[in-house]
Amino acid sequence: MIKIEKLHKSYPIGKEFIHVLKGIDLHIKEGEFVSIMGSSGSGKSTLLNIVGLLDVHDEGKYYLNGQLIKDLNEKKAAILRNKFLGFVFQSFNLISYKTALENVALPLYYKGVSRKERNEIAMDYLDKVGLKDWANHLPNELSGGQKQRVAIARALVTKPKVVLADEPTGALDSTTTDSVMDLLKDINNEGMTVFVITHEEEVAAQTKRIVRLKDGVIVSDELTKAPKTV
Amino acid sequence: MFDIDRWREIFQSISKNKLRSILSGFTVAFAILLFTLLFGIGNGLQNTFKKEFAGDAINAIYIWSSFTTVAYKGNQIGKKIQFKNDDFKFLKENFSKEIQTISPRIQRIVEVVHKSKKDTYTLRGIYPEYQIQESAEVEEGRFLNLRDIYQKSKVVVIGRLVEDDLFGQLSAVGKQLKIGGIMYQVIGVFSDPGGDNDERFIYTPFTTMQRLYGNTDHLDEFGITYNPNLSIDEAIVFGNKMLRTLKEKHDVSQEDQRAIGLFNNASGNREVTNMMIGLGILIFIIGFGTLIAGVVGISNIMVYVVNERTKELGIRKAVGATPKDIVAMILQEAIFITTISGYFGLILGVGILKVVGPSLKEYFILNPSVSTPVVIGATVTLIIAGVIAGYLPAKRAARIKPVVALSAD
Numbered sequence: 001m002i003k004i005e006k007l008h009k010s011y012p013i014g015k016e017f018i019h020v021l022k023g024i025d026l027h028i029k030e031g032e033f034v035s036i037m038g039s040s041g042s043g044k045s046t047l048l049n050i051v052g053l054l055d056v057h058d059e060g061k062y063y064l065n066g067q068l069i070k071d072l073n074e075k076k077a078a079i080l081r082n083k084f085l086g087f088v089f090q091s092f093n094l095i096s097y098k099t100a101l102e103n104v105a106l107p108l109y110y111k112g113v114s115r116k117e118r119n120e121i122a123m124d125y126l127d128k129v130g131l132k133d134w135a136n137h138l139p140n141e142l143s144g145g146q147k148q149r150v151a152i153a154r155a156l157v158t159k160p161k162v163v164l165a166d167e168p169t170g171a172l173d174s175t176t177t178d179s180v181m182d183l184l185k186d187i188n189n190e191g192m193t194v195f196v197i198t199h200e201e202e203v204a205a206q207t208k209r210i211v212r213l214k215d216g217v218i219v220s221d222e223l224t225k226a227p228k229t230v
Numbered sequence: 231m232f233d234i235d236r237w238r239e240i241f242q243s244i245s246k247n248k249l250r251s252i253l254s255g256f257t258v259a260f261a262i263l264l265f266t267l268l269f270g271i272g273n274g275l276q277n278t279f280k281k282e283f284a285g286d287a288i289n290a291i292y293i294w295s296s297f298t299t300v301a302y303k304g305n306q307i308g309k310k311i312q313f314k315n316d317d318f319k320f321l322k323e324n325f326s327k328e329i330q331t332i333s334p335r336i337q338r339i340v341e342v343v344h345k346s347k348k349d350t351y352t353l354r355g356i357y358p359e360y361q362i363q364e365s366a367e368v369e370e371g372r373f374l375n376l377r378d379i380y381q382k383s384k385v386v387v388i389g390r391l392v393e394d395d396l397f398g399q400l401s402a403v404g405k406q407l408k409i410g411g412i413m414y415q416v417i418g419v420f421s422d423p424g425g426d427n428d429e430r431f432i433y434t435p436f437t438t439m440q441r442l443y444g445n446t447d448h449l450d451e452f453g454i455t456y457n458p459n460l461s462i463d464e465a466i467v468f469g470n471k472m473l474r475t476l477k478e479k480h481d482v483s484q485e486d487q488r489a490i491g492l493f494n495n496a497s498g499n500r501e502v503t504n505m506m507i508g509l510g511i512l513i514f515i516i517g518f519g520t521l522i523a524g525v526v527g528i529s530n531i532m533v534y535v536v537n538e539r540t541k542e543l544g545i546r547k548a549v550g551a552t553p554k555d556i557v558a559m560i561l562q563e564a565i566f567i568t569t570i571s572g573y574f575g576l577i578l579g580v581g582i583l584k585v586v587g588p589s590l591k592e593y594f595i596l597n598p599s600v601s602t603p604v605v606i607g608a609t610v611t612l613i614i615a616g617v618i619a620g621y622l623p624a625k626r627a628a629r630i631k632p633v634v635a636l637s638a639d
Contacts (some may be wrong), residue, residue: 035251053546054548054631054632054633054636055631055632055633056631074547074552074553074628074629075552075553075554076549078547078550078552078553078555079552080552081548081549081550082549082550083549083550087548087549091540091638093437093544093545093548093636095542095545095546097242097246097247098242098246102242106546106549107549107550109235109239110546110549110550110551110552110555111550114233115234117236117533154549158550
């Protein structure tokens, strides 16, 4: 599903370049539940942005669903994102003036789904994350955990191949963290590839495979011994 | 292309971000309002000028005769110079190219009686062309025509105020008037932009008057309009040439300033024309300046709007919006807001001019108004400016990497 070979990425800081990713090799198959662990500055968010086509890499090869990602223009990237990828961000990134339902339906709008149909689908997914009753609330009327569940529903609504979650529990307390992780596990159990970035051991422990990143290189890549299933 | 979904997105974005929408709308509405008001007032000033000088045709020349003040070719000082019908013919033949219309004129002060009402007016015997020279407009009935001239009919066309004085609310057309003891039929009523004096004249065929008053071929004056293709300088030269030729014909010294008089509107026109041009330039600068201010305003607002929305645009891109989607959304919103608020400013401006306009008369502002094409042109200019002003930042925003946009606050 995701295949990365010798990936490099640097960022300019003033006149200097900071080499963030120094040759990453990673292969994630369909249906995996992978977490990337690392302290801040290890390059994990950069990796997710590249995998999510939100940023471009400098060197190396990246295959998404068998397709080589190279010289993508913004339009193609947008279409691929819409088709294959669902995002969950640490800061939720919901549009503040849209209701939960409208936020979830937004990717379908850009996919060209009719209004009636996309509202139905969006409602199904809100139901799935347990927020059907909150469909017409604005993000600022929801708790952090609820916002993140709306964001997860939005990530799922286009039936992507991969869900990319960047510190999905970073802004949540432990109880809501568990409920969000349970939700991600459910999704994975239904066959979805889930790719989580975190610096919390408890979060990583709930995934099936942990990749540890340090200073831009992978230092370990192992399956968790007893992945909990619910 | 009409895309109901995109319109929904736009309406939501506008109504949920009221302050932003009102700010950008206000800029445009205010610019158009100012433009309409200033332009309208400028036009009002111009109207005043036009009216002040529109009493007679703008290209009119009048020639009259008097007594000589210089002895010349055996003529003594104090000899009355008398124009006759052959002078009429002479001018018509010699200046056929330069003359647009020419009419001789005889004028008498007469007592006019209708039933119990009686008053004194100026009776003028003229040719139909005289109507053009006075800029008279027929309000009712008809003006004199050539048939009246040939038949020497006893008919009159009376000024609007003559009708008011003698007939009150009733129509004078078809009624009989006793003028200087002779019955005339009223065939028409005219109005004249020249004002009250000009609307108290009574016109009758030149030939009728010549026969009834003295039965000679004498006449008092000539009214002429010069060919409008002549430039002002050419028109002044033409007037001087006529004067010189007439003086020669009547054995009047060229030095004699009194024996034959000539008034040429062209000389006054030069000043008026210059003033109008100056005023026009002023109005143009005012209008242009207001528009520029509006364009700058809407551009600033658009830059601000796009900046403020960077994060939202990043989210939209992350969930699959293409750069084209982003640009189109911002532009459509900009066009919508500028059009609606531009229209609002226009209506408000025109309304204010309508309400306040009449009370500005004493400040030399007459009928302040703007022509629809001018205002629509201004609005379209602002819309285009809004589009360009919105397009550049929108394009930039659409190009920002989503990851950068998402991290914006």
